[in-house]
Amino acid sequence: MAIELKMPALSPTMEEGTLAKWLVKPGDEVKSGDILAEIETDKATMEFEAVDEGTIAELVVPEGTEGVKVGAVIARIAGEGEDAAAATPAPAPAPAATTQPAVEEKAEESDGPVGTEAKAKAAASIAPAGAAKPVADPEIPAGTAMVATTVREALRDAMAEEMRADDRVFVMGEEVAEYQGAYKVTQGLLEEFGPKRVIDTPITEYGFAGIGAGAAMGGLKPIVEFMTFNFAMQAIDHIINSAAKTNYMSGGQMRCPIVFRGPNGAASRVGAQHSQNYGPWYASVPGLVVIAPYDAADAKGLLRAAIRSDDPVVFLENELVYGRSFDVPQIDEFVLPIGKARIVRPGRDVTIVSYSIGVGFALEAAETLAAEGIEAEVIDLRTLRPLDKATVLESLARTNRMVVAEEGFPVCSIASEIIAIAMEEGFDSLDAPVLRVCDEDVPLPYAANLEKAALIDAGRIAQAVRNVCYR
Amino acid sequence: MRGCKQKETEDLAKPARPRAPRTSKPATTQTPVVQSSEAIAAQDEAEFALRSLQQAHANNKQYEASDAELLRFYEQMVLIRRFEEKAGQLYGLGLIGGFCHLYIGQEAVAVGLQSALKEGHDSVITGYRDHGHMLAYGIDPKVIMAELTGRGAGISRGKGGSMHMFSTEHKFYGGHGIVGAQVPLGAGLAFAHKYREDGGVCMAYFGDGAANQGQVYETFNMAALWKLPIVFVVENNGYAMGTAVRRGSAETHFYRRGTAFRIPGMDVNGMDVLEVRQAAEVALEFVRAGNGPVLMELNTYRYRGHSMSDPAKYRSREEVQEMREKHDPIEAAKQELLKRGVTEDRIKDIDKKVRQQVAEAADFAESSPEPALEELYTDVLVEKY
Numbered sequence: 034m035a036i037e038l039k040m041p042a043l044s045p046t047m048e049e050g051t052l053a054k055w056l057v058k059p060g061d062e063v064k065s066g067d068i069l070a071e072i073e074t075d076k077a078t079m080e081f082e083a084v085d086e087g088t089i090a091e092l093v094v095p096e097g098t099e100g101v102k103v104g105a106v107i108a109r110i111a112g113e114g115e116d117a118a119a120a121t122p123a124p125a126p127a128p129a130a131t132t133q134p135a136v137e138e139k140a141e142e143s144d145g146p147v148g149t150e151a152k153a154k155a156a157a158s159i160a161p162a163g164a165a166k167p168v169a170d171p172e173i174p175a176g177t178a179m180v181a182t183t184v185r186e187a188l189r190d191a192m193a194e195e196m197r198a199d200d201r202v203f204v205m206g207e208e209v210a211e212y213q214g215a216y217k218v219t220q221g222l223l224e225e226f227g228p229k230r231v232i233d234t235p236i237t238e239y240g241f242a243g244i245g246a247g248a249a250m251g252g253l254k255p256i257v258e259f260m261t262f263n264f265a266m267q268a269i270d271h272i273i274n275s276a277a278k279t280n281y282m283s284g285g286q287m288r289c290p291i292v293f294r295g296p297n298g299a300a301s302r303v304g305a306q307h308s309q310n311y312g313p314w315y316a317s318v319p320g321l322v323v324i325a326p327y328d329a330a331d332a333k334g335l336l337r338a339a340i341r342s343d344d345p346v347v348f349l350e351n352e353l354v355y356g357r358s359f360d361v362p363q364i365d366e367f368v369l370p371i372g373k374a375r376i377v378r379p380g381r382d383v384t385i386v387s388y389s390i391g392v393g394f395a396l397e398a399a400e401t402l403a404a405e406g407i408e409a410e411v412i413d414l415r416t417l418r419p420l421d422k423a424t425v426l427e428s429l430a431r432t433n434r435m436v437v438a439e440e441g442f443p444v445c446s447i448a449s450e451i452i453a454i455a456m457e458e459g460f461d462s463l464d465a466p467v468l469r470v471c472d473e474d475v476p477l478p479y480a481a482n483l484e485k486a487a488l489i490d491a492g493r494i495a496q497a498v499r500n501v502c503y504r
Numbered sequence: 505m506r507g508c509k510q511k512e513t514e515d516l517a518k519p520a521r522p523r524a525p526r527t528s529k530p531a532t533t534q535t536p537v538v539q540s541s542e543a544i545a546a547q548d549e550a551e552f553a554l555r556s557l558q559q560a561h562a563n564n565k566q567y568e569a570s571d572a573e574l575l576r577f578y579e580q581m582v583l584i585r586r587f588e589e590k591a592g593q594l595y596g597l598g599l600i601g602g603f604c605h606l607y608i609g610q611e612a613v614a615v616g617l618q619s620a621l622k623e624g625h626d627s628v629i630t631g632y633r634d635h636g637h638m639l640a641y642g643i644d645p646k647v648i649m650a651e652l653t654g655r656g657a658g659i660s661r662g663k664g665g666s667m668h669m670f671s672t673e674h675k676f677y678g679g680h681g682i683v684g685a686q687v688p689l690g691a692g693l694a695f696a697h698k699y700r701e702d703g704g705v706c707m708a709y710f711g712d713g714a715a716n717q718g719q720v721y722e723t724f725n726m727a728a729l730w731k732l733p734i735v736f737v738v739e740n741n742g743y744a745m746g747t748a749v750r751r752g753s754a755e756t757h758f759y760r761r762g763t764a765f766r767i768p769g770m771d772v773n774g775m776d777v778l779e780v781r782q783a784a785e786v787a788l789e790f791v792r793a794g795n796g797p798v799l800m801e802l803n804t805y806r807y808r809g810h811s812m813s814d815p816a817k818y819r820s821r822e823e824v825q826e827m828r829e830k831h832d833p834i835e836a837a838k839q840e841l842l843k844r845g846v847t848e849d850r851i852k853d854i855d856k857k858v859r860q861q862v863a864e865a866a867d868f869a870e871s872s873p874e875p876a877l878e879e880l881y882t883d884v885l886v887e888k889y
Contacts, residue, residue, distance in 0.1 A: 203699070229699070237725065240688050240691075240723050243688025243723065247629075247677075247690060247696070248693070248699070250689065250693065280884070283663075284662070320885065371887075
């Protein structure tokens with residue numbers, strides 16, 4: 034019986050990849066451990082090994098194909114005693130042993146076409162079809178050409194553009210240079226800017242965060258990448274005590290213009306130690322600017338602003354959003370203002386406040402609610418510190434109801450802060466108590482069902498909205 | 505003249521023990537092996553042995569200062585001593601609050617080392633015991649004392665205090681309150697010098713207590729890996745707060761602690777300003793030549809407690825008296841001056857001038873107004889958002 038080889042998931046968040054190269058051809062005998070192909074994921078080029086023995090019967094997906102969905106059949110192997118040439122496209126399912134459960138799950142979801150169409154579809158699923166067009170950022174002139182860009186590319190472009198403009202800007206972190214970034218965010222930077230400005234560090238967050246902060250004090254503009262913000266806890270003393278407090282402690286004499294950036298929040302199935310949103314931690318510290326964008330345009334415009342700022346900035350990205358594609362305006366000087374929230378979907382009945390990946394869920398919930406006759410306004414905070422209270426309170430004054438959606442722990446969260454603001458400064462506008470929708474108050478579990486149960490989703494946000502609307 | 509610690513020195517100048525050849529790269533690498541592993545090991549050994557700056561220091565310990573230079577060192581050390589005594593006094597009067605760590609006894613370290621730097625070009629960074637390093641870098645005692653008393657005219661506008669003072673103009677970068685944090689920050693300053701190719705070096709001071717911080721070794725690794733122009737200075741005053749070095753450190757010879765990172769070490773008597781200065785010459789020549797960092801251990805002693813609230817019960821009165829009477833750096837410099845024929849009157853004139861300077865600083869610090877209340881909200885962020 035022919036064995037189907039399927040596009041493997043080679044990282045926790047991989048949904049598709051490029052079949053860069055076949056290292057075998059039909060008729061080749063293969064055994065377990067032989068390298069069959071090179072597959073480019075969103076993070077790296079990986080070798081794809083054979084698990085089963087047999088003869089290559091057919092290469093289904095030709096090399097060079099982009100956007101091959103995880104779980105798609107890429108080749109067939111004829112089993113022992115089977116005629117490779119006669120191996121027909123297998124009607125039977127592939128042996129379970131060669132396929133991980135995650136792959137199956139994803140395969141079910143990813144039945145769409147490959148390539149750019151898939152990207153467009155992915156983008157559409159984030160801003161659901163039929164949704165009111167997101168409100169244009171006031172800083173983008175009408176008629177500006179838009180280019181579909183992934184968040185990952187947008188971040189890279191922002192760094193590259195600022196590095197071209199300012200010699201003082203450099204990037205340091207683990208695997209940012211030769212490896213092209215653990216999540217490929219710094220892809221191509223080494224090639225363009227060389228090893229002096231794109232610097233691989235040893236795995237010593239505490240040390241290199243301090244070196245970065247010191248370089249900023251010495252007049253440079255470092256971008257320090259943390260592979261994820263979970264590891265930045267080892268370095269948090271330099272972020273808080275060295276970077277955030279210096280300007281104040283020196284009476285405005287000594288600055289620390291540095292950007293600490295990297296993915297933050299839960300990724301996918303990586304367990305408790307790799308899955309935490311530190312937004313509330315950093316946002317509680319005076320002296321820091323904290324930015325947590327959702328889409329690619331904001332990622333680009335705000336990262337450029339962060340690099341230009343003379344203040345220390347914590348720039349919180351989200352791994353699950355890196356691969357999503359959004360329109361980014363084609364403007365040379367596309368720099369967005371720090372400290373300004375954005376109404377991403379207008380509505381009159383209720384306000385949903387969110388940031389980072391939560392915005393995607395909030396938009397999805399708003400779509401569901403619209404079908405029920407509830408028009409939700411969705412606000413993306415974008416900057417967590419300084420917080421744009423005015424935009425939140427103005428929206429609340431119009432809708433009189435509010436839900437805060439946050440992918441993070443509920444206790445002492447950004448949601449808590451927004452609710453406090455609503456109480457202190459928006460009490461007269463409230464027709465219902467503000468509700469928060471956060472992750473469950475537990476360390477993030479590994480098991481797929483438990484993880485799903487712990488994290489926020491659109492359904493929970495929609496339900497909270499119904500509650501505050503007394504529907 | 506020796507520091508407080510007795511330690512064996514005969515092994516310092518010897519080359520390190522022969523070592524096993526370094527393992528060659530894994531077989532999978534495509535880099536061709538040009539030399540045999542034995543040859544590489546031999547060359548490696550020779551190179552590392554050459555890095556023993558201790559030998560250069562041992563060969564010539566005393567800096568040949570001119571009379572004018574020595575007078576300058578003496579004046580700076582006396583300024584630090586009198587300034588710190590006054591600060592202690594003002595603390596007792598309740599004019600200085602919080603933590604206040606005095607540098608009395610350690611003066612020769614900052615003066616000897618920083619006299620070898622180019623003020624305003626080379627960077628200096630230290631921990632919370634920072635008054636002496638500032639004075640040694642020519643920063644006005646008035647604005648330092650006014651910071652200690654928490655006045656608006658203080659160098660940090662009264663918002664930093666004793667442990668958080670900075671002068672970017674003098675390239676003095678603090679003044680850091682978290683033990684050991686100044687070490688990677690200092691490497692960052694050195695990184696900036698190298699990045700800008702301005703020829704500057706950074707001198708990063710830390711104590712024997714901070715020398716046990718993990719971040720110090722992360723920094724050693726990167727500083728050596730990237731050949732950063734930095735001099736790491738361990739001011740070993742014998743006590744990490746109240747913990748004697750031998751009670752807190754498995755390796756009490758701090759100058760050896762860079763060996764694992766191929767950073768050459770120097771063991772220096774920190775109670776003799778001329779020895780300190782000469783050692784600085786050796787270290788700076790090495791660093792300025794692009795060879796990467798040097799680790800200097802300066803053996804010194806603080807006469808006062810760790811901070812103002814420390815009764816220093818962990819050491820005997822006799823120990824302190826012994827250091828004060830037999831190893832005082834200021835007295836030694838004075839004796840050297842007298843030996844050279846500098847008159848007692850000339851030395852007294854300096855003492856008088858310094859007393860006057862310190863009295864003025866104290867007056868200024870007491871009479872300056874506290875910061876305006878609006879200052880509470882300024883300088884949190886540089887920009888408006």
